[in-house]
Amino acid sequence: MKKFVILFATFILIFALTACSSDDGSNESDDSNVNNSSEMESETEAEDSSSEVGDDNYVPEIAVPDGLPVYPDAILYNDLISYGDNSWQWFYATTGSGNDIVEFFRTEFQNLGFAIDEEYTFAQREEFFATTADSVISVYWLDSDNLTDDVNEDTPERHYGIIVDLDGWNDR
Secondary structure: OHHHHHHHHHHHHHHHHHHHHOOOOOOOOHHHHHHHHHHHHHHHHHHHHOOOOOOOOOOOOOOOOOOOOOOOOOEEEEEEEOOOOOEEEEEEEOOOOHHHHHHHHHHHHHHOOOOEOHHHOEEEOOEEEEEEOOOOEEEEEEOOOOOOOOOOOOOOOOEEEEEEEHHHHHHO
């Protein structure tokens, strides 16, 4: 009987935590809740369409920081929380190759005053990375839908993710 009570209490606790996790914890007025509801619907629609790269109407949960370089003509199609205390990542589709993307970000990061971590800034076969020495910004390769098995650093139409340590970005 004791095991049954513990199991039942555990189930209730998990259920309660799951129900609470959907609440964002804000105490906004009813008018703002109506606005949040329509924003959430827009975000849900954006998430549903995020698999369809090419839809330039995607609205990320957290806006891309002002001044963060974006590869020319890249299309934002998804975002998500990143590992770390206050970092975020955004996903882009481009027409560029791995080499093009790495060289673009190498130049842009240096123009912003960041030193480059040369050990983690390269394009090789299907992989590519561009990282600042302080790891505030990291760009990395993503699989692309239309790629074949013979992908290399010069294959065009690559997708990339960019991770930004938001505290480090704001402190620069």
